[in-house]
Amino acid sequence: MKLTGNTIFITGGTSGIGRALAQALHERGNRVIISGRRRALLDEVTAAHPGMAAIQLDITDPASIAQAAETIRRDFPETNVLLNNAGIMPFDDAAGEIDDVMAQGLLTTNLLGPIRMTSALIEHLKTKSDATILYTSSVLAFVPLATNAIYSATKAALHSYTLSQRFQLCNTSVKVQEIAPPWVDTDLIYRSGDPRAMPLGDFIEQTMLALASDDPEILVDAVKPLRDNPGAQEHALVTAFNQSVADNPIPVAV
Known part of the structure; x- marks a missing residue:
């Protein structure tokens, strides 16, 4: 996608990757509109970046999505870019009883949310001569993390949906790109400074460079070995990946 001259609507733009991307895109002269549930955070971000706008949005609520789309x-x-970034990442245990409320919340936020948001704006985006839909998935779409089985499954489903939508839109002015981050040191899980987590600044720098292309997937270097999931050998890869995490557990906020 082009990195300047856009009007960009970002879901989940008040923290972590979404907030950092909003800032980076704003600094390049784009008109950026962020969204999130909490008005205080929206006001904090927009106050720090004059010219940035905000729309209050609950991505789990179809009525709120419809209202946000109407406002846009x-x-x-002139909005021509939609960045579906909002997401949550609770831990679960696929070897035990799953909390149904948590599971439904994950599916509604991480999968139905971006599908509904895009659906609400797709006809508008088709009217633009140069439009882009972006989805923030995860490296876990390709290699699941066992301690976050449902989260990984939502990102795998979002990746699949992106592939289908890209094909369906191939003869339109709308491009579809997928950002698949590695573990980035944000508050999605717990901002810990763990050396295995990619510093947020480094991730944004590499991602912005990759976004300047028309590549369907926006991947930083750390993701590429896991993105090349080796087909029929994936069971060995997934087992080795999860064993490495089990041997050095991800820190959890207390």
Whole structure:
């Protein structure tokens, strides 16, 4: 995608990767509109970046999505980029009883949320001569993390949906790109400074360079070995990956 001259709507833009991407895109002269549930955080981010706008949005609520889309079409009709970034990452245990409320919340936020948000804006985006839909998935879409089985499954499903949507839109002005981050040191899990987590600044720098291309997948170097999931040998890869994490558990906030 082009990195300047856009009007960009970002879900989940008040923290972590979403906030950092909003800042980076804003600094390049794009008109950036962030969204999130909490008005105080929206106000904090926009106050820190004059010219940035905000729309309150609950990505789990279809009515809230419809209202946000209406606001965009009315107040920001030049919007040509949608970045579906909102997501949550609770731990679970696939070897035990799953909390159904947690599972439904994950599916609604991480999968139905971006599908619904895109659906609400897709016809608007088709009217633009140069439009892009971006999805933030995860390296876990390709190699699941056993301690976050449902989260990994939502990202795998989002990756699959992205592939289908890209094909369906191939003869339109709308491009579809997928950002698949590695473990980045943000508050999605716990900001810990763990050396295995990629510093947020490094991730944003590499991602912005990759976004300047028309590549369907936006991958930093750390992701590429795991993205090349070796087909029929994936069971060995997934087992080795998860054993390495089990041997050195991810820290959890207390």
